[in-house]
Amino acid sequence: MIANVIVDVASQNTNRPFDYEIPEKFEGIVQPGVRVIVPFGPRKILGYVISLSETSSFSSVKKITDVLDVIPTLTQELLHLGKWLSNYTLSYYISCLQVMLPQVMKAKYRKELWKLSDEPLDSALDAVFDGRGVMDFEEFEQSGISYHILRKHMNEGEVDVHYEVKSRETKKLKAVVAPAVSPIDMEEKLEDLPPQAKKQRAIVEYFLQQPEPLDKKRLLDHLQTTPAALKPLVEQNVLKEYKQEVFRDPYGGREFKRTTPFTLTDEQETAIRPILSTIEKQEHDVFLLHGVTGSGKTEVYMQSIQQVLDKGEEAIMLVPEIALTPQMVERFKGRFGSKVAVLHSALSAGEKYDEWRKIQRQEVQVVVGARSAIFAPFTNLGLIIIDEEHETSYKQEDRTRYHARDVAVQRAKTHHCPVVLGSATPSLETYARAAKGNYQLLTLSKRMNEAVMPEVELVDMREELHSGNRSMFSIPLKEKIEERLARKEQVVLFLNRRGYSTFVMCRDCGHVSECPHCDIALTYHKRQNRLKCHYCSHEEPMPEKCPECESKTIRYFGTGTQKVEEALQELIPEARIIRMDVDTTRRKGAHERLLTQFGEGKADILLGTQMIAKGLDFGNVTLVGVLAADAMLNLPDFRASEKTFQLLTQVSGRAGRHEKSGEVVVQTYTPEHYSIELASTYDYEQFFQEEMKLRKAFRYPPYYYLTLFTISHPNQLKAEEATRKITMFMQQKLSGQAHVLGPTPSALARINNRYRYQCMVKYKKEPEQRKFVERILHYYEDEMKQENGLQITVDFQPYQLM
DNA sequence: TTGGTGATGCAC
């Protein structure tokens, strides 16, 4: 039998299966999806068996060296999905297979030098061996001994270079103690024990009562003793001690309050019915659950999942990374108990691996996780849910540039099951599809418990400035914060850190310099003191005064959380503030700890970035402040308005979720901007209409699809030249309907001393496009291999345009 | 991607 193997070498020439003979001892074990170690050239590497065949067209096949799995790591479905993913993202098959698995399952390679004879070698070499038989090859390289000497010894058969493939997987073990002899022998032993050996007696007595193996630590704790008492018993073979694998449980030792399904409101009932019937009929369909914040989307998800579980099938629920708050986990663990696995980036590599294996062993039926959880190795998927569907974290922005939504639909098609996309502020793409009838639209327009959306007050910061307030806190916001402090209520203050010092605005009239061709804020380039558009090649000098009102207060913008915290403390000295940003939450568990503190009322104000915009549910929060609503609005991104609207809506949803009603203060320099104005009245529909007009006029999604080439090279001219060629090639090959823009310097014009240029394709339908892109990549293959050569990345449907 | 191979160039 022959195994067709995808090897762990990401390159153009190896992006196809290699044939290996299956040695007799591995017959029946080697099957599609199993990881194997195979000889490849002079070394040994990891590979994935994708299929078996009777014969090979290749004349001299080598044998599989070793097999790493008993159960296949990848299911047949995931192998196919990987193939699809590699076509869809134009990346190597091996990269796609790796992206579906936990990090620890990637191989670790070691190159070693082995000494084979006892004879003395070259004295310098012997000195490095220092009496050992094996050393890391790196040690040899660092010793500076010439390869000549090595070669000579190798020819003599005295040393050899050895390649090791190691799995990074580590299994956590715990010590277990169990009786090694029969109860009768134990009783005998008990009598033999000297009377002063009280602790030993206690241990033996314990096992006489209950002979089951027991965790060593628990045994010692239970009997209030130490390993010293256990040791003689093990040595005399009365008891035995051995290691047993335990699954790391990130939520171990925690009690989750069981919850039962709520009675659905009429609206929820109407929304869930089509989902349930699709699950029942085993059909594929995509639903958009459009529900205002606090409308009980989660309950609809959970009851849909329940239906899937009742049928004996499994469900995946994706949530954005930052929304995977303990509160969310609690709700799922509370409802589904041990049927749930949780996968997100805050888990350690080992924890992720163990959660993943729970899925693989079919020990759980529900996965709640971030983007990559979409690859959960379930075999009977009955439902996929993507919560906060509009979140950009569902798009992977490196190597295998996939969108979890697309993968979800792909998997759901194979499993004949529905996909539910949920959001209070759906992405325009999704809402447009729902409006066209491609997706089924389900709406929840009312908050639960008859709560109303909090009142939003827009504060015009230009007026604040005119009245002499130069601080970042408006008078109304300051007053309202003080009011809450007096009432012992809590405040959430939100600051966008994105958009730091990049856009230019007039502090007097709010005028923002925009590109005349793109309706996008210009980016300020400090070095040349010029404004540039990041989509087309437009640029202009940084204005001395506002072109609109001639004021001289025009300048670039940006503020960090730390500065805000200091200013706030100065403004309201008695306030107890918790700051949450990348700096304060870097440490493991810090995120959760800070939130718990806030929840327990140990602080009055929670100040933070994006990460506090989602999922928080604290009843005592009655005021939410947005410090700079414009910050995001002026990013060089055609989705800037959409993101602003989404963010303001999400943040507003944090206030007044329970009995106490909430209030929101939004500070802005452009209160008249449609995305800010419409967010303040929670008018999604109107916002959608407005934004769609612009998208249409400027040929952006959902009217057009985008393909973004980013080309970089240490030499600016080279980068630009290659981009120009690519642009021209695409222009030539694509139909007249496509718009090919470029070459344009990237918004991040230089990273790591590489100059970056872009080419953007806007198109409606170009079925041949991938072929042309492949030709480009093939054409530049050689130049891309060089270390300091060209680098070309292609992103189909990019989210990150920088 | 890695490592062996043959070509090339430099110092003696």
Next chain:
DNA sequence: TGCATCACCAAA
């Protein structure tokens, strides 16, 4: 001529 470095190519 000997040795180091480099570009190239194959990997089952």
